[in-house]
């Protein structure tokens with residue numbers, strides 16, 4: 001089969017995918033962002049997902065010119081699918097990408113969507129746009145498929161070539177082509193329909209969201225009981241069928257977003273989901289529990305809340321990634337500021353400009369942190385493993401506590417310095 005691929009949308013998902021395809025097929029990498037394309041042409045990936053070497057070695061034709069899509073017979077769409085302020089799916093990127101692809105679609109092409117959507121979205125929303133702008137009929141002039149992305153940013157173990165990828169086609173013909181293409185890069189699992197594959201993706205994240213919500217609820221209850229959640233989970237985890245999840249802030253653009261895609265569709269169909277939204281509510285409010293703990297710590301050490309100084313370490317949505325989209329650190333900051341606390345941010349992966357512009361706090365390098373009343377490790381980047389806590393304590397002699405949200409630090413080391421160590 002002679003195939004030329006065009007990957008549309010070269011972000012966290014599209015770029016690593018294009019790099020893998022490039023090992024087996026001619027690949028065009030298209031993105032509407034000229035800035036992104038220029039970076040990639042210079043072998044730079046600001047997301048940090050793909051290093052300089054794979055970019056240097058690749059033969060991908062990077063372009064912001066949509067006309068180049070015409071050269072491809074297999075188009076893969078990897079554009080963002082966020083939610084709006086009212087937590088409803090924002091399909092504008094998907095719609096505009098479908099329009100661009102439709103306008104530049106060559107007859108007999110296969111278009112595969114990778115963006116996370118609700119079941120039915122590909123066929124109900126995207127296909128009509130492709131048909132309208134291509135003037136071709138789906139099933140006759142072109143075919144569609146769906147293959148959800150399972151990339152886990154920052155995870156160097158479960159990379160695309162080592163995981164099983166779900167694929168689906170609108171009919172046996174398209175499935176055969178999709179199977180041929182994706183089998184070259186990884187193991188595949190064909191789902192019987194596009195809707196099934198869409199549903200599979202969205203529930204992977206819902207399951208995670210709900211399990212974390214359960215841990216968060218337990219953490220709030222155990223805190224009131226004076227029991228350490230970590231110790232309870234370690235004890236319960238010795239049972240063979242106890243699932244290992246931990247409490248924490250759920251940010252980013254997948255776990256905290258995707259459930260709303262399914263609940264939106266469910267409501268449209270007349271069913272009001274309760275369990276899924278209950279989990280969302282708990283996770284969306286977890287930062288308030290963290291702030292309550294910070295306030296109690298400041299209070300216990302007889303600090304006046306107003307103008308007390310608290311530094312947050314690691315502001316990205318999770319550790320060891322540069323991505324700060326929907327980071328819950330922003331909620332922590334706003335909540336702390338509402339009590340008059342002065343908040344400082346430190347994140348070696350983001351740097352001064354991003355921290356100050358995106359989070360609205362003063363930036364501090366680790367060695368600039370002085371006079372703090374408390375420190376909160378939010379996203380424990382590996383860089384924080386080498387911190388010299390003796391030095392930190394010396395420069396911040398008034399500090400009374402270190403809150404370690406993910407239980408990453410050596411608690412005994414912290415306590416030995418006379419600091420209160422706490423977690424959730």
Ligand SMILES: NC(=O)c1ccc[n+]([C@@H]2O[C@H](COP(=O)([O-])OP(=O)(O)OC[C@H]3O[C@@H](n4cnc5c(N)ncnc54)[C@H](O)[C@@H]3O)[C@@H](O)[C@H]2O)c1
Nearest residue numbers: 009010011012013031032033079080081096097115116149
């Ligand atoms: N990042 C993840 O961890 C992850 C994991 C699984 C699934 N997903 C899903 O994959 C999809 C893409 O996510 P991402 O994190 O790669 O997004 P991203 O924001 O990192 O990248 C998207 C890219 O698409 C480009 N773009 C936007 N509109 C476009 C258009 N009309 N035409 C061409 N390019 C366009 C943007 O410029 C950007 O470079 C989303 O649906 C997301 O939910 C993401």
